[in-house]
Amino acid sequence: MVVIIQALKCKKCGAPLDVSPEDIIVVCPYCGFPNSFDEIFGESNTFFVESLSEKEIVKKFWERMRKDRDFTGSRDKISIVKVEGFYIPLWFGKVKARGYVRYEVYEKRRGKKEKVLKHRKFNDTLIVCSSGRRSVYDVALEELTRKMEKSHIFLKDLKQTLASKIKIKPLKELDVEEWESLKLDFLNTEFGRKRAEEILLDRASDRAKELYVPEDNELLSFSFEGEVEDFALVFYPVWRIYYDFGGGTYFVAYDGFNGREIVALEPMRIWRKVGYLVMAIIGVIISGFFATLVGNVTFWRAVAEMKKGALIPILIVVAGLYFGYELSRGYGKKMSWDVRVER
Numbered sequence: 001m002v003v004i005i006q007a008l009k010c011k012k013c014g015a016p017l018d019v020s021p022e023d024i025i026v027v028c029p030y031c032g033f034p035n036s037f038d039e040i041f042g043e044s045n046t047f048f049v050e051s052l053s054e055k056e057i058v059k060k061f062w063e064r065m066r067k068d069r070d071f072t073g074s075r076d077k078i079s080i081v082k083v084e085g086f087y088i089p090l091w092f093g094k095v096k097a098r099g100y101v102r103y104e105v106y107e108k109r110r111g112k113k114e115k116v117l118k119h120r121k122f123n124d125t126l127i128v129c130s131s132g133r134r135s136v137y138d139v140a141l142e143e144l145t146r147k148m149e150k151s152h153i154f155l156k157d158l159k160q161t162l163a164s165k166i167k168i169k170p171l172k173e174l175d176v177e178e179w180e181s182l183k184l185d186f187l188n189t190e191f192g193r194k195r196a197e198e199i200l201l202d203r204a205s206d207r208a209k210e211l212y213v214p215e216d217n218e219l220l221s222f223s224f225e226g227e228v229e230d231f232a233l234v235f236y237p238v239w240r241i242y243y244d245f246g247g248g249t250y251f252v253a254y255d256g257f258n259g260r261e262i263v264a265l266e267p268m269r270i271w272r273k274v275g276y277l278v279m280a281i282i283g284v285i286i287s288g289f290f291a292t293l294v295g296n297v298t299f300w301r302a303v304a305e306m307k308k309g310a311l312i313p314i315l316i317v318v319a320g321l322y323f324g325y326e327l328s329r330g331y332g333k334k335m336s337w338d339v340r341v342e343r
């Protein structure tokens with residue numbers, strides 16, 4: 001048996017590259033150029049999206065800070081420490097999904113709340129998205145993939161559907177010159193097609209749950225079956241601006257295609273803390289009030305005399321204690337966070 005080892009070289013700098021059959025693109029470790037070798041996949045399924053420039057993103061950042069009331073009067077204390085932009089691999093899948101849901105909801109009937117059993121079948125085509133970088137959890141990428149899944153009008157195929165929303169260009173058309181003008185590094189996908197298919201199916205199942213089971217209900221059963229009918233790998237530009245403010249470092253992540261904010265990790269300003277403190281104190285007062293009832297002899301005597309209905313005041317006291325405790329605990333916890341996440 002003859003094993004042919006194909007020596008592949010970087011199209012830009014000519015450096016030798018390690019290529020495994022799983023690789024869809026190989027980012028050159030020497031110069032960073034994204035080489036694509038997978039002919040079948042690469043032609044029609046691998047894309048990139050052009051990005052706004054660093055200057056434009058920085059401009060958006062300052063516009064935002066000017067508008068943000070939280071920073072009124074202290075804008076000059078903000079200083080940008082780092083601006084970084086990357087092409088993030090996003091896996092897209094067109095999933096044919098079928099299934100069945102059964103759940104309970106409360107509905108008002110003749111003035112009374114009643115438990116109603118509901119069930120339905122679904123049969124749908126879903127577009128799901130997952131980041132190709134899953135080794136570390138990243139709140140910005142999580143948000144971006146959720147946004148990518150929303151409001152798709154399904155066209156002829158996955159490629160056309162994506163093209164109608166985010167101007168995708170085949171990666172094959174990326175030549176060395178254009179790559180140099182983009183000034184963004186490509187991050188390779190951490191897994192191949194097989195693993196992507198599993199992840200996208202998982203995601204489709206979660207998405208079906210979001211779509212077909214209303215919030216605030218008891219899910220009794222859920223079945224899901226699906227196939228990934230079409231794939232695409234899109235290298236999508238994401239920018240992050242890190243800034244210092246009042247001794248802490250925070251960031252705003254931007255969608256490089258349209259310049260929209262994806263997520264921001266911001267300092268919590270003092271008035272917000274005061275609001276949380278007030279709520280925590282109210283919680284303490286409520287639980288304190290119910291705690292005095294527990295220690296009050298007259299209250300228990302009255303409860304004892306009620307005999308039949310005695311359970312009701314006891315339940316009210318327990319619920320009051322619990323509510324007050326949770327309120328003070330919840331807001332106390334919020335207060336101790338120094339950052340808040342804005343979506």
Ligand SMILES: [Zn+2]
Nearest residue numbers: 010013028031
């Ligand atoms: Zn190279």
